[in-house]
Amino acid sequence: MPNLLLEIGTEELPVGSLDVIYAELALKARQLLEIERIAFADVKVEAMPRRITIFVQGMALFQQDRELEIAGPSFEKVYDAQGKPTPVLEGFLRSKQATEKEIEVRDSAKGKYIFLKKQEKGKNVRVILPDLIKNLILSLSFPKWMRWEATNFKFPRPIRWLVVLLDSKKIPLILADVKSGNQSFGNRFLSPKSFVIPKADWNIYLTLLKKHHICLELQTREAMIRNALRKRFSQKQIDEELVHINAQLVEEPFFIQGSFSKEYLELPAEVLASCMKKNQKVFACYDGKGQLKNQFVGVMNGKRSGLIKIKSDYENVLDSRLKDARYFYEMDTKEPIEKKKPILAQLVYLGKLGSVLDKTQRLEQMAPVFSETAGYPELASSLARVACLSKIDLVTHLVYEMPDLQGIVGREYAQESGEKEDVALAIGMQYLPKNLAENYQQVKKHMSLLGALFGIMDRLDLLIGAFGTGIEPSGSQDPFALRRAGGAIVKLIRAFHIPFSLGKVIDANIHIYGDRFTKKEDLKIKLTRFLQERLSFELGVKAGSRSYEILQAVCRSRFDDLADVYDRFEVLCKMAEKDSKNFLKAAKVIQRTANMLKGYGKAAGEPKPEFLKEDQEKKLFELIQTRLQEVMEPLGKRDYEKATRLFADVFSAPLHDFFDHVLVNAEQPELRENRMALVAKINRFYTETLADLSVLSRIDEE
Numbered sequence: 001m002p003n004l005l006l007e008i009g010t011e012e013l014p015v016g017s018l019d020v021i022y023a024e025l026a027l028k029a030r031q032l033l034e035i036e037r038i039a040f041a042d043v044k045v046e047a048m049p050r051r052i053t054i055f056v057q058g059m060a061l062f063q064q065d066r067e068l069e070i071a072g073p074s075f076e077k078v079y080d081a082q083g084k085p086t087p088v089l090e091g092f093l094r095s096k097q098a099t100e101k102e103i104e105v106r107d108s109a110k111g112k113y114i115f116l117k118k119q120e121k122g123k124n125v126r127v128i129l130p131d132l133i134k135n136l137i138l139s140l141s142f143p144k145w146m147r148w149e150a151t152n153f154k155f156p157r158p159i160r161w162l163v164v165l166l167d168s169k170k171i172p173l174i175l176a177d178v179k180s181g182n183q184s185f186g187n188r189f190l191s192p193k194s195f196v197i198p199k200a201d202w203n204i205y206l207t208l209l210k211k212h213h214i215c216l217e218l219q220t221r222e223a224m225i226r227n228a229l230r231k232r233f234s235q236k237q238i239d240e241e242l243v244h245i246n247a248q249l250v251e252e253p254f255f256i257q258g259s260f261s262k263e264y265l266e267l268p269a270e271v272l273a274s275c276m277k278k279n280q281k282v283f284a285c286y287d288g289k290g291q292l293k294n295q296f297v298g299v300m301n302g303k304r305s306g307l308i309k310i311k312s313d314y315e316n317v318l319d320s321r322l323k324d325a326r327y328f329y330e331m332d333t334k335e336p337i338e339k340k341k342p343i344l345a346q347l348v349y350l351g352k353l354g355s356v357l358d359k360t361q362r363l364e365q366m367a368p369v370f371s372e373t374a375g376y377p378e379l380a381s382s383l384a385r386v387a388c389l390s391k392i393d394l395v396t397h398l399v400y401e402m403p404d405l406q407g408i409v410g411r412e413y414a415q416e417s418g419e420k421e422d423v424a425l426a427i428g429m430q431y432l433p434k435n436l437a438e439n440y441q442q443v444k445k446h447m448s449l450l451g452a453l454f455g456i457m458d459r460l461d462l463l464i465g466a467f468g469t470g471i472e473p474s475g476s477q478d479p480f481a482l483r484r485a486g487g488a489i490v491k492l493i494r495a496f497h498i499p500f501s502l503g504k505v506i507d508a509n510i511h512i513y514g515d516r517f518t519k520k521e522d523l524k525i526k527l528t529r530f531l532q533e534r535l536s537f538e539l540g541v542k543a544g545s546r547s548y549e550i551l552q553a554v555c556r557s558r559f560d561d562l563a564d565v566y567d568r569f570e571v572l573c574k575m576a577e578k579d580s581k582n583f584l585k586a587a588k589v590i591q592r593t594a595n596m597l598k599g600y601g602k603a604a605g606e607p608k609p610e611f612l613k614e615d616q617e618k619k620l621f622e623l624i625q626t627r628l629q630e631v632m633e634p635l636g637k638r639d640y641e642k643a644t645r646l647f648a649d650v651f652s653a654p655l656h657d658f659f660d661h662v663l664v665n666a667e668q669p670e671l672r673e674n675r676m677a678l679v680a681k682i683n684r685f686y687t688e689t690l691a692d693l694s695v696l697s698r699i700d701e702e
Contacts, residue, residue: 005164010052017156161178225253336417366461373505374500502559
């Protein structure tokens with residue numbers, strides 16, 4: 001089976017366009033080929049500044065045949081009273097190139113209708129490909145498009161050449177007034193002349209491009225940049241985002257090292273690194289101890305002559321940028337940072353919720369409440385101070401120029417103003433973790449407890465305000481990054497194991513918001529459900545798995561203290577794996593009692609000894625009276641494993657004996673209600689404190 005090679009040569013594409021190509025093109029190519037019934041083995045996609053390549057390996061030469069069933073007119077329209085064909089039937093058959101023998105009559109709810117079954121032979125792929133390729137390209141969701149020529153074809157940048165090969169045969173195609181052929185172009189600076197691609201063979205294609213200074217595969221370019229930084233320039237900490245950006249900007253990475261004046265090292269390291277990244281996409285260099293050096297590494301598109309001049313140009317541009325950064329820094333630090341606080345009133349917060357100054361004052365009010373609820377009253381004043389200063393850097397010159405430095409600038413300016421070290425550091429940590437994929441154990445290594453407390457309190461205020469005014473994530477729409485905020489909350493609670501009552505904090509926050517909310521009803525329910533989804537995402541549990549069911553069981557029991565939710569989930573998952581005997585015994589107790597209580601509308605009260613008739617129910621009542629306290633004791637110490645094991649040991653056999661010998665749904669109301677009360681007492685003790693294990697499936701199978 002032949003291969004298809006499609007290469008689209010363009011003017012330099014924006015970096016954002018390349019991300020779209022990698023996210024969508026291969027997937028949509030597979031979908032279109034399947035829709036068109038064209039068999040294939042694999043699809044590869046690569047993209048760089050001036051070239052997009054699609055390679056379809058093992059593509060069939062013909063579409064697969066298919067059987068079509070075509071519904072026709074009603075029987076009354078195609079046959080007259082004598083059963084002879086009418087002109088309607090003749091016209092239908094003529095339009096479908098069929099004969100009367102090929103139709104069949106069927107009864108339906110609306111009467112008799114004729115149907116035609118036809119075998120459709122698959123077309124030659126060469127006939128289909130031109131339209132398929134056009135539709136594929138136009139299906140991509142680029143953020144911006146251009147129209148630059150008479151046919152009004154749209155694409156992010158003008159198309160300059162086109163290669164379409166089915167093995168060694170050229171497939172005729174015209175896009176944006178550009179005719180396809182087999183001629184491509186190499187690196188704009190090092191190999192600008194055209195060359196011929198002889199056939200659609202991936203290895204031959206890669207080798208040919210390499211000769212013309214083109215490294216096609218993005219991952220290879222990224223690896224080249226990463227390896228050079230590590231080995232040639234001895235860099236241990238590498239900005240992966242900047243690696244990705246540079247790999248998308250060049251066709252063949254080549255490296256140049258420059259320097260800047262040591263006087264700029266007086267600026268914070270993050271400011272210097274961010275300035276280099278934003279303005280010139282160059283890498284800041286660090287020494288073996290992680291201290292910033294007055295050097296940088298730039299990535300060029302291939303080796304050039306005149307490197308001394310190029311290096312000088314890099315350095316001159318960087319020098320002017322660093323001068324600007326130093327000027328902004330000096331302007332911002334002329335007065336203590338707190339003096340800029342009133343300017344926050346000019347920044348709107350979530351549209352309906354006042355200003356960022358209002359948010360700051362609200363966080364200051366929340367600080368003593370949250371620190372007390374979380375069990376850290378001694379941090380109340382520090383947390384309030386962090387809240388007071390946290391957002392002021394948003395109105396500084398430096399953050400205006402480099403928004404990615406918010407928080408970091410606040411930390412530096414707080415230190416300049418003489419704030420306590422722990423307060424300044426917490427201000428710098430308020431937007432961490434930056435990546436929700438980061439392991440929660442790693443998060444704790446570069447954050448303080450004070451920073452984590454503020455990060456949780458700040459994001460909860462955002463979520464409560466958003467949900468209170470009807471702003472909620474919908475599908476892929478999440479303009480205020482609420483999912484990210486929720487994910488950060490549950491990750492920080494997991495990393496620092498911060499126990500607090502979610503309900504109390506939400507109530508206090510709502511009270512401080514006052515009458516600003518328009519959607520107060522069900523706010524707590526919606527927010528709790530939202531955080532449950534975020535916690536499930538943080539734990540990485542898959543729907544249908546045992547761990548997913550355990551999480552649902554834990555959340556149905558209690559979800560007010562998220563640190564406790566993590567504890568109960570981890571203990572029960574561990575038991576399910578390593579002590580399945582006791583785990584399943586406890587689960588079967590809960591499941592049998594839950595099944596009995598289904599449909600029992602009355603709220604069962606306390607069981608009464610005077611209504612106990614059978615030995616089995618007396619035994620169960622005695623165990624509740626004498627052993628329940630023993631089972632409850634480990635719960636107070638959060639020893640959930642011991643509590644589960646004791647619960648299973650104490651109640652498993654007696655409860656099953658009770659169900660086997662006692663009719664719970666007795667005819668006498670007082671007996672029935674008393675026995676239901678026994679069942680409910682045992683069920684609710686565990687389900688209301690630890691987990692509702694009745695949601696588990698496959699208990700009896702195991």
